[in-house]
Amino acid sequence: MQSFLHSVLSELTKNKVNLSDCIFILPNKRSGLFLKQALSYTIEKNIFSPDILSIDDFITSLSGLSKISNTELLFEFYSVYQLNTKKEEQNNFEDFIKWANILLNDFDDIDRELADSNAVFNYLQAINDLDHWSLGEDQTSIVKNYISFWKDIKVYYSELSSHLLNKSKGYQGLIYKKAINNLTSYMSSNGKKLHVFLGFNALHKSESIIVQELLQSEMAKIYWDIDEVNINSEYNSSGSYINQYITTWPYYNSNKIDIISNNYSTKKNISVIGTAKNIGQTKHIGEIIEKLENKSLNNTAIVLGDEKLLTPLLNSIPSKTEDLNITMGLPIRLSSTASLFDNLLKLHSDNKKSYYYKNIISILSHELITPLLNTSEGDICKIIHTNNIVYSNLNTLIKINKSNREILELLLNNWDNTSNAVDNCIKVIHRIKEYFDNNRDKKKITFEYLYHFNKLFNKLKLLQSKYEHISSVGILHSLYREIIKNEKVPFSGEPLKGLQIMGILESRAIDFETVIISSLNEGILPMGNKSSTFIPFDVRIQHSLPIYKDKDTIYSYHFYRLLQRAKNIYLLYNTEPDVIN
16 A cells, blocks of 8 residues: 555655655644655655644744634633723623633634625624614613624724734634735745645635645645545545635646545455444454454554543553554543542632532542542541531531541632632642552553643633633633633654554544544534534625535545545444434
8 A cells, every 4th residue: 555645755756856845734743744754765865854844833834923822812802802892791701701712713714714804793793783673772781782792793803813913923713814914925935945735625715825826836736635536526525625626726727636546446345333332332443453463553543533432442452452652632621630620619619618518529539539538537428428417618527537637628728719729729739649659550641630730720820820810719610611621631652653543633644554433423423513603604605614514525535535545444333322412
């Protein structure tokens, strides 16, 4: 099997392109590592390594801006929101968080697709004026505030953009938009470099313009990773974006498309396997891996449609597997460490002097807290149940068990403001770490989670000193829940060696002989309509903004591309999904 990356390098070498003068641009950093490996197999003499960049890194460098983190963006947006909203109409930070991220995603879409923001927001305002009888005389304060909100969105968008540009920062969409403005000066100073774009499919409008400009100026080549069967298929949507570019880009009026593979004409061994429940899938994957030879695992990928299956999958991998590389990362929101701090912040967000017994027990019986408690005077949770103590406070619990005074004071005392709450969370982390330092074999992965939560709370501490928006433990709790939604614990390993476990987006531009894909159930892979947005479906279509149907097309491409060069394919699905699915 010749991989896509090998094919491109062979084509460039055959055309006597100086690889040292190239800038290779790929969908992500991971495919860049595989390109370096393919490069080492292709070259016959020593060369200076070419620049290898992800599309995000390339466009960020082109824009001259630095990317702002999602959490800091939320704080900056709230500062802009306060300056541009009447005081009586302002939400507190806790309520603001609930809708701000959705609006920021919409801003991102508008900028990346270079849509006319005024037209989009005026349309939105007009729709909501009609929906809420803006000309009526008997408007309630709620209706007035609602209509005012839609009027102000346009102001928030322009003011936030100006605010971030003044700080030389930007979210992804703003960075892409700014990069377009800097393209001419970039091209004049990098005219001798050949930009090679590899493995792309659905380009944002801003990306499309950048690629087309470089192609027209003969400063770039683009190689689409697609098969002859899919390029003009009437029933398969996987090639629809690439078909669109080939027929509409002026570059292809006088140039042919480079490299179209014909791998679907070769024989493939495809097994479609239904298993009972999600855990059944991971067990069956373990059985498949058991049957494979160790040497073939270097060319095997497990692609998880549902990231929640990662932990059970790791427990199902056979012990004979020598090398394993995981690119997905464990979502920290699913960890027991996340639930501990969620329970603590929830307990103290009510700011009550006494606590309901269930809330106390959820903390004291937690797997990370139980080892820290001294049971010489009895188990506190059992004593609460036995004596039917419905509400208790710190003093009550100390009377029950004096030997645990120190840990009980840490968990329950002095959480009255956000600064103390964050400090106490960090102290709890250090106490748990001290215990596991002496019992390292018990919870190796716990150290990794503790490290990430320590980073998270220190980051919140810095934000507290910079902004004044976190004014209560309740707001801190809401912000904490928002931050951990997308945080993951990354695995470290040898990325080019052994069995690969990844999500479908990590597989872009990379090929494997054996591919195992799980969770091929509707609503998981493909995802279906799960996007949150303030911009209605018809408005998105009118202004060429992404819609949920586009995701189906994108995932269709990723799915068929994964199968393209594979010889052995295992497709797994859950035969007994829950009633909700």
